[in-house]
Amino acid sequence: MDWLAASSGNSGEASPRSSTLKRKKSAVQDARLLVLGPSAVGKSAVVVRFLTKRFIGEYDHSSEIKYKHTVVIDQENVVFEILDSCSSEKITEDTFEEHMKWADGIVLLYAITSFKTFELVKKLSKRLQEHRRSNYMTPMILLGNKRDMSHVRQVTKIQGEHLSHELNCLFAEVSASEDATEIADAFLNLYREIQNSKRRSRTFLDKVFGSLGTKSKN
Numbered sequence: 001m002d003w004l005a006a007s008s009g010n011s012g013e014a015s016p017r018s019s020t021l022k023r024k025k026s027a028v029q030d031a032r033l034l035v036l037g038p039s040a041v042g043k044s045a046v047v048v049r050f051l052t053k054r055f056i057g058e059y060d061h062s063s064e065i066k067y068k069h070t071v072v073i074d075q076e077n078v079v080f081e082i083l084d085s086c087s088s089e090k091i092t093e094d095t096f097e098e099h100m101k102w103a104d105g106i107v108l109l110y111a112i113t114s115f116k117t118f119e120l121v122k123k124l125s126k127r128l129q130e131h132r133r134s135n136y137m138t139p140m141i142l143l144g145n146k147r148d149m150s151h152v153r154q155v156t157k158i159q160g161e162h163l164s165h166e167l168n169c170l171f172a173e174v175s176a177s178e179d180a181t182e183i184a185d186a187f188l189n190l191y192r193e194i195q196n197s198k199r200r201s202r203t204f205l206d207k208v209f210g211s212l213g214t215k216s217k218n
């Protein structure tokens, strides 16, 4: 399987216009990912790792940034649009709604070194679940970041796994500072889920509209 960064680029929109976010869901083979989580869990570090395979250390905290990134998966060009959001505590209800409508998939992060961020993610996940239920369970991956700091861990791997079962989503522990492969794998696994979900919703719509078409002919 190919998993190569073909090109990437910051859209240059430090604060994306809402019109950009209100568009319909992405083309079948592409994916729009919303990266969410409390402050300083490593959202930007994880995104930059995925885009560039590098870890810089310090990132802009003041604004959300949207990236476009093309990756070759199974010999196909796949365009990822990734929205690295501000800390979830700062996102207003309206912005949250808009982001959720826009996203095909969600990357939800906490830091394993901070139980507080895990608690905040639990709180946030209640809001997320309401949306996901009305949107064919928008695919999601829960990431416990900063695994390189296991010696000061405050959240066990089992607690993370348990929450992911409750949320019916994927799970991984990663380290943006130490490892690019696991982060690429996490994004790839989420991408697979998105593709499966799009396929399921197409099959569902085909069944509903297909049967309506058949009924109207009779």
Ligand SMILES: Nc1nc2c(ncn2[C@@H]2O[C@H](COP(=O)(O)OP(=O)(O)OP(=O)(O)O)[C@@H](O)[C@H]2O)c(=O)[nH]1
Binding pocket: 037, 038, 039, 040, 041, 042, 043, 044, 045, 046, 056, 057, 058, 059, 060, 061, 062, 085, 086, 087, 088, 145, 146, 147, 148, 149, 174, 175, 176, 177, 178
């Ligand atoms: N040790 C370690 N530090 C990390 C890791 N990921 C991020 N950091 C550090 O954690 C701090 C916060 O990282 P950011 O990527 O800015 O976090 P964020 O979630 O985007 O923060 P906001 O944009 O303010 O919400 C920075 O000092 C990073 O260098 C990691 O995997 N391990």
Ligand SMILES: [Mg+2]
Binding pocket: 043, 044, 045, 059, 060, 061, 084, 085, 086
């Ligand atoms: Mg950030």
